[in-house]
Amino acid sequence: MVNGTFKNLPIIALDFPNGGEAEQFLNNFDGQQLFVKVGMELYYQAGAEFIKALKDNGHMIFLDLKLHDIPNTVHRAMKVLAGLSVDMVNVHAAGGSEMMKAAIHGLEEGTKAGQTRPALIAVTQLTSTSEEQMQREQLINCSIDKSVLHYAMLARDSGLDGVVCSAFEAAAIEKNAGSGFLRVTPGIRMAGNNSNDQKRIVTPSDARDMGSSMIVIGRPVTQAEDPVLSYGKVLTEWER
Numbered sequence: 312m313v314n315g316t317f318k319n320l321p322i323i324a325l326d327f328p329n330g331g332e333a334e335q336f337l338n339n340f341d342g343q344q345l346f347v348k349v350g351m352e353l354y355y356q357a358g359a360e361f362i363k364a365l366k367d368n369g370h371m372i373f374l375d376l377k378l379h380d381i382p383n384t385v386h387r388a389m390k391v392l393a394g395l396s397v398d399m400v401n402v403h404a405a406g407g408s409e410m411m412k413a414a415i416h417g418l419e420e421g422t423k424a425g426q427t428r429p430a431l432i433a434v435t436q437l438t439s440t441s442e443e444q445m446q447r448e449q450l451i452n453c454s455i456d457k458s459v460l461h462y463a464m465l466a467r468d469s470g471l472d473g474v475v476c477s478a479f480e481a482a483a484i485e486k487n488a489g490s491g492f493l494r495v496t497p498g499i500r501m502a503g504n505n506s507n508d509q510k511r512i513v514t515p516s517d518a519r520d521m522g523s524s525m526i527v528i529g530r531p532v533t534q535a536e537d538p539v540l541s542y543g544k545v546l547t548e549w550e551r
């Protein structure tokens with residue numbers, strides 16, 4: 312599970328094309344231990360070696376590969392990912408309960424003796440998806456709040472530790488799934504920031520007030536002129 316101290320830190324999305332650029336970014340923080348997220352771009356380029364380097368430097372790691380495949384494939388892949396000793400991994404809830412249960416079993420089997428298995432969370436509806444888009448393209452004929460809550464409960468009933476959701480759905484998830492069930496929220500923007508491709512965005516303080524338990528932020532920090540200053544502002548607003 313997620314270590315208590317780090318749990319309160321905003322997660323920085325290291326969306327860089329290679330390990331060198333990610334390291335250059337991290338050097339700005341002068342040895343500070345951070346909670347970082349490694350996504351598909353960086354992992355496909357820099358791989359397990361880079362994860363090890365992050366761990367050696369004391370960072371907490373959310374490996375955001377969003378697995379979505381048949382249960383057997385996800386089970387086997389999760390067994391491998393557990394061997395990386397990261398802190399959090401994820402799947403798409405749309406893969407179904409059988410797939411999510413297989414993911415947990417894979418993580419349990421792959422976790423080294425004496426270590427804690429990585430927390431497993433499920434993506435509900437991406438924060439880059441609007442309600443209109445979801446209804447038109449996925450043919451889901453209900454509100455996005457309802458779809459996200461449905462996926463969250465499916466994930467909870469499958470034994471997962473939480474979900475990725477926007478802040479708009481966080482309170483309902485907390486109410487229905489319990490406060491221990493993680494609500495990890497990307498799509499975080501400071502007032503006046505560019506929303507980029509995100510559709511369901513909120514500020515760090517709104518995320519906290521609306522019931523998110525953790526936040527993920529990328530471009531507003533990684534592409535800032537002064538990333539340390541920008542991260543500091545996010546942290547202060549999140550902690551209040």
Ligand SMILES: O=c1ccn([C@@H]2O[C@H](COP(=O)(O)O)[C@@H](O)[C@H]2O)c(=O)[nH]1
Pocket residue numbers: 324326350434436437438439475476497498499507509527528529530531
């Ligand atoms: O629903 C989701 C799931 C994952 N993400 C990831 O979070 C970051 C957000 O980056 P920003 O630059 O702050 O927009 C990114 O790595 C996504 O892959 C998400 O945004 N929404």
